[in-house]
């Protein structure tokens with residue numbers, strides 16, 4: 001959890017004074033809730049020996065884009081959640097993922113060496129430049145069952161991935177993993193607890209969450225497909241082969257689904273285009289709409305800083 | 307006869323606590339009118355936090371940098387937290403969140419008039435932080451000393467975060483006024499729209515605020531609407547000057563004799579219209595909240611059914 005709310009140490013009784021002080025704005029607390037400051041120093045670490053910078057940049061985009069796009073989908077829930085506790089939890093998860101994305105995109109921009117920062121990468125890349133898996137970009141139509149089904153699969157998978165990246169030879173990837181495993185453990189636990197409540201709640205909730213699982217299931221296969229970049233970086237000690245995660249993720253999902261009285265879907269994986277998918281920049285029709293919204297304001301003001 | 311005497315003792319005890327500027331706690335006896343006033347005020351405050359998530363939430367998906375997105379998302383999340391603390395404070399007075407939410411979405415309880423205005427540019431995110439959170443702080447800092455303990459304690463925590471929001475909003479505006487011409491124009495245009503509605507956040511002028519004196523007598527309220535409005539104007543003028551923007555009031559000027567800024571009367575008929583339901587976004591805000599609440603019913607039902615089957619709560 002981000003826990004950002006505890007970082008302001010302003011005395012409430014002095015709130016008037018802090019209002020008057022607000023012209024001075026060098027309080028480091030202002031960038032709270034972002035997660036970037038913790039690892040800022042490491043973003044400029046040298047590329048490890050024997051690692052191709054272009055491949056490392058691409059790998060950071062994969063991990064970063066998964067987090068960025070999934071965070072954007074979760075942020076759609078703001079002011080739409082079924083209960084206030086869920087408002088806070090979903091926003092918290094979105095913030096954690098956004099924090100991970102920012103570090104990873106900054107790292108990608110640094111090792112790429114073309115002067116692109118996190119914002120240039122998030123706001124100025126067209127769809128084929130994105131490297132996220134389809135699962136992250138699927139719309140949930142503000143159906144809480146869909147949101148939970150996606151989050152369960154996504155967080156179980158990403159937790160398994162980050163757990164194996166703790167000793168990545170890239171210090172930034174390793175640092176993101178170290179912070180991320182704690183965050184993802186909470187995300188997975190949250191999604192699992194809701195899967196139980198919905199699966200074993202009412203007849204309607206059971207039906208809805210089962211339908212939601214069925215809908216996301218065709219996009220599970222992609223999570224375990226190994227791209228060429230990943231294959232090369234596994235050799236170099238930087239990346240994880242996602243194919244290796246399958247057993248662990250299946251075990252977690254099977255246990256949660258069984259306890260939730262849900263059936264593991266049997267839908268076949270969604271097809272690829274000549275073997276290419278999100279990791280190669282080929283997306284579903286949904287990503288374009290996500291980016292249209294995410295990028296619109298930044299693109300209206302080229303060269304502006306915010 | 308004894309009952310009446312007891313009642314008088316209780317009333318006296320209550321008044322002594324208020325006079326000594328101490329706190330009333332949930333188990334203490336309190337006059338029914340005091341309880342009602344508090345429930346109404348705390349509920350209205352809680353509703354404002356929750357409805358207030360909508361206008362700013364409107365820009366989260368489009369925030370123009372990832373840092374601004376994180377800041378805005380965290381801020382709107384804080385507002386949900388404020389709503390939770392406040393509904394919890396109201397619950398100590400014997401009303402639950404569900405009941406209050408029903409009253410909100412059926413239009414029987416109000417929320418702050420300011421959230422019935424739209425957010426039309428990203429500068430609005432900064433201006434809301436600066437002016438709206440700023441005005442909220444002026445209103446709320448005195449509530450940290452409110453006579454009702456749970457409300458006062460909730461307000462201490464909330465005020466800390468509101469002060470953070472205000473500074474962040476102002477920092478966004480500083481970045482924008484130091485940016486492109488288009489960004490500077492956005493800040494001025496947004497300030498023009500939000501200035502008068504912000505002044506209206508303090509409520510009608512004292513002469514038209516019949517409940518103020520009773521609330522002050524009970525230690526629920528510490529300053530009149532007009533006093534708080536003046537304090538807000540005095541604080542804000544130098545901040546606007548530092549931004550290099552103009553507040554949209556040609557009669558705004560320092561009055562050395564009073565030691566305060568003079569300013570024009572807001573258009574009180576506009577406030578009346580907004581309060582009575584015909585502001586620019588009243589219908590939209592309520593419909594949104596109602597839709598989210600109704601769409602979530604099956605989820606809340608599932609959680610309740612699961613808890614009933616497996617024991618324990620959520």
Ligand SMILES: [Fe+2]
Nearest residue numbers: 355385388468
């Ligand atoms: Fe708030």
Ligand SMILES: [Fe+2]
Nearest residue numbers: 385439468471
């Ligand atoms: Fe706030």
